[in-house]
Amino acid sequence: MNREELEKEILALAERHFESAEKPAFVPGKTYVPASGKVVGIEELRLLIGASLDLWLTAGRFTDRFEREFASWLGRKHALFCNSGSSANLLALTSLTSPLLGDRALVPGDEVITPACGFPTTVTPILQAGLIPVYVDIKRSNLNVDPELLEKALGPRTRAIMTAHTLGNPFELDAVLEIAKSRDMWLIEDNCDALGSLHGGKKTGTFGHLATFSFYPAHHMTTGEGGAVATDDPLLKRIVESLRDWGRDCHCPPGRDNTCGKRFDMSFGELPRGYDHKYVYAHLGYNLKSTDFSAAAGCAQLPKLDGFVARRKKNFRRLLEGLSPSKSCLDLPEATPGTEPSWFGFPVSVKENAGFSRRDITTWLESKGVGTRLLFGGNVTKQPAFAGTKHRIPGALTNTDWAMYSTFWIGLWPGLTDEMLDHSMDVINEFSKNKN
Ligand SMILES: Cc1ncc(COP(=O)(O)O)c(C=O)c1O
Known part of the structure; x- marks a missing residue:
């Protein structure tokens, strides 16, 4: 076999290996719904x-x-x-x-x-x-x-x-x-x-x-x-x-x-x-x-990116609609006027009068197999690594602190199926209904 034929055979075997991977069924509450993840396939391989x-x-x-x-x-x-x-x-x-x-x-x-x-x-x-x-x-x-x-x-x-x-x-x-x-x-x-x-x-x-x-x-x-x-x-x-x-x-x-062409001809x-x-x-x-x-x-x-973006937007709409029963205790996201976001995650903030804390709801969600993430470092000025670093803070950081205490996000990445998204919102709606 020449090199080209060998390469074809290697790729064909890799394809078979890839296709042989198990695809476990989703079991709500048992299969974890990660907040983020990758979608890769045979083309990447x-x-x-x-x-x-x-x-x-x-x-x-x-x-x-x-x-x-x-x-x-x-x-x-x-x-x-x-x-x-x-x-x-x-x-x-x-x-x-x-x-x-x-x-x-x-x-x-x-x-x-x-x-x-x-x-x-x-x-x-x-x-x-x-x-x-x-x-x-x-x-x-x-x-x-x-x-x-x-x-x-x-x-x-x-x-x-x-x-x-x-x-x-x-x-x-x-x-x-x-x-x-x-x-x-x-x-x-x-x-x-x-x-x-x-x-x-x-x-x-x-x-x-x-x-x-x-x-x-x-x-x-x-x-x-x-x-x-x-x-x-x-x-x-x-x-x-x-x-x-x-x-x-x-x-x-x-x-x-x-x-x-001037590698040895210049002065510096x-x-x-x-x-x-x-x-x-x-x-x-x-x-x-x-x-x-x-x-x-x-x-x-x-070549898959536009499809990923479209799926993120679709998943966002599904979550936004499905979570409307929780609106009395949760602030749901809004696109900035004049924009069409390609959402990274679905942010949710616990209202001040919700009767529960962000920690209560994220702990519940994780226990039900729904992955949650915080808004990264929250107020970064309060992070240990930033203590003592030079900075200027010209005004109050009221909303930053509010996000540090109240905001979290759940996944909407393209690898999540409608079933998984529905499980995420059912669990959130159930929690807010019981606490109201
Ligand atoms: C807004 C923002 N900037 C920068 C980064 C850093 O990217 P990386 O993890 O590739 O270093 C992240 C990571 O998630 C991020 O969310």
Whole structure:
């Protein structure tokens, strides 16, 4: 057999192996309904095997393809693949401190506005870059940054806004963009939880100077570990790439040399003339690259993404309708006006007069096999790791604290069947009825 025939046989065997997996029936109350999960199939396995047979291991043909196809799906000029959404946030924020930006670069002591409620690694890069987070409160209606408070929080050294579209529900982009433009501030959209959400018919992740994405299995599509930074700005693209790839100045992809033809012909700083460009560093960088295996999984997921988004929206509508009997004790989610969220999860907040606590209901749900999650770090300023870190809090964080005490979310990811969703809402409705 030649190599092509061997590959066909390997793939055929893998397909048989995949199809032979047991598909246990759903038993309400017994089978756990996870809050999040991945939907992967034979297409992912085929490309992963392709990447294995290449034995390339690091970023290669699948990474090139994934970066190109993801950017095109999103509608942005550049997408840079990295090893997580947290790394994407680190890269995006750190890129704004690059000396290549001249006067536009953020310098230690500059401020970045961010909501206090959310995922920690939306905030930690601000601190890691020696900048000062300015924590503002969220709105109860959409659990997102409140643009009015954002405007009031501006100080003389406030130069950027970094905020997520909470659980897929877009923040008020028009108002936030207007504030950012009026002060010539940078905007980073943490789009890790909002892949496929629309604002005015346009995808979120295309509005900020930079946007970040996570492809961890809980997210809208997966590459295992993985993330990306997207931008339209060629300079920001170059900076993010450099920071991701050890801080190097050279742009050659891994495994290729001297693509500019001037590798031994340039002068940099105090280095000897002609010093190998491969070893010239423009930034204090990291190595946050991913592998071709992850990219291969991503290439197989991308054609399924629109279907995943549609299913999330459908599941959201089913839960919203089905949970209406619980409205007297639970606040149910609302899409931000002018948007079509591609929901990450279904957020629920326990009303003050509900007669039970968030802890009561989440404990009950877990005991009935329904997975629950909190709104990530709650009020991140109260997290142990943030104690003693420099910050400014210009106003009360009332709604942030309310979410920390009252909000949780349940799953609506595409792997959940109608039966599973119905079980989740039956259990919630039963609990609220008995407590009322
Ligand atoms: C809003 C937000 N940003 C960033 C991240 C980090 O992504 P990752 O887990 O890929 O590091 C998450 C993770 O769920 C998130 O929800």
